[in-house]
Amino acid sequence: xxxxxxxxxxxxxxxxxxxxxxxxxxxxxxxxxxxxxxxxxxxxxxxxxxxxxxxxxxxxxxxxxxxxxxxxxxxxxxxxxxxxxxxxxxxxxxxxxxxxxxxxxxxxxxxxxxxxxxxxxxxxxxxxxxxxxxxxxxxxxxxxxxxxxxxxxxxxxxxxxxxxxxxxxxxxxxxxxxxxxxxxxxxxxxxxxxxxxxxxxxxxxxxxxxxxxxxxxxxxxxxxxxxxxxxxxxxxxxxxxxxxxxxxxxxxxxxxxxxxxxxxxxxxxxxxxxxxxxxxxxxxxxxxxxxxxxxxxxxxxxxxxxxxxxxxxxxxxxxxxxxxxxxxxxxxxxxxxxxxxxxxxxxxxxxxxxxxxxxxxxx
Numbered sequence: 001x002x003x004x005x006x007x008x009x010x011x012x013x014x015x016x017x018x019x020x021x022x023x024x025x026x027x028x029x030x031x032x033x034x035x036x037x038x039x040x041x042x043x044x045x046x047x048x049x050x051x052x053x054x055x056x057x058x059x060x061x062x063x064x065x066x067x068x069x070x071x072x073x074x075x076x077x078x079x080x081x082x083x084x085x086x087x088x089x090x091x092x093x094x095x096x097x098x099x100x101x102x103x104x105x106x107x108x109x110x111x112x113x114x115x116x117x118x119x120x121x122x123x124x125x126x127x128x129x130x131x132x133x134x135x136x137x138x139x140x141x142x143x144x145x146x147x148x149x150x151x152x153x154x155x156x157x158x159x160x161x162x163x164x165x166x167x168x169x170x171x172x173x174x175x176x177x178x179x180x181x182x183x184x185x186x187x188x189x190x191x192x193x194x195x196x197x198x199x200x201x202x203x204x205x206x207x208x209x210x211x212x213x214x215x216x217x218x219x220x221x222x223x224x225x226x227x228x229x230x231x232x233x234x235x236x237x238x239x240x241x242x243x244x245x246x247x248x249x250x251x252x253x254x255x256x257x258x259x260x261x262x263x264x265x266x267x268x269x270x271x272x273x274x275x276x277x278x279x280x281x282x283x284x285x286x287x288x289x290x291x292x293x294x295x296x297x298x299x300x301x302x303x304x305x306x307x308x309x310x311x312x313x314x315x316x317x318x319x320x321x322x323x324x325x326x327x328x329x330x331x332x333x334x335x336x337x338x339x340x341x342x343x344x345x346x347x348x349x350x351x352x353x354x355x356x357x358x359x360x361x362x363x
Contacts, residue, residue: 042108049115055146056096121176125156137169151176152191171216207239214248222247229253
């Protein structure tokens, strides 16, 4: 006959206590969670990276995007009913937002950290539509409230989100970044023209040449060749000598002269420093714009209507004597010379006689 096992009262008490403690903990957690979920947002803080330098998106626009999905009042809605992940997705969908993070901290403050996209090129396509491109090849629409001045791309073909479109965008960003990182080319190149996908032209600031770049392969070599051509050729013979500069060939610059051409007559033009000329031109344009704006502002402030002065020319009453000069022939000129000499001698004799006669009034 098997022996009966003894029931341990101690173990039973331990199990009961464990169940009671576990139940209390679960109840406390559920109750705390309910209390937390019933609380509301105390404050909303929106942080935009580089918001003092760029103004493509404002704080109010971020708030409008956050409440756009559920149409809720963020400050009067319980935390449990706020869709934090949904807010991030809606904000990230904006074309000017590169990254977004939304969360609620321990002080019940709704934190929104947003990174806005920074364009590197302003594009005008063949349909005269305009947009921006950034380093991630993303397209951003033109802002109605803010204009950002950057490298200009014109004659851009229609690009789609396919391999061909991404290839064209990548070439443009590669070319733009190369020009912007070099101080000289950033000042010298004012515009990039897209002849066809993969073929580009540069529009210079100094000079009126048509610079054919071709594709972006051997980009450093092409720009170095053009720099040497500027320094050793155009800097000596003048910047209007050539009409077209072709950089597509390896190790050379094919230049087509412009017709008609006249060499520079000013020695200062021949020996000019082309880097300083670019910088001086930009400084001069900026100074003229500042003066022009100040004059317009003062005129607008004063609101003075200019009075047109009427110039009246009165004819002179004295008759004008007309002098007619006739070139003399040689014979008459000799006679006049002898006559003039005799007259001069006679006048001298009279002058001597006049000196010998005493003045009657002096006695």
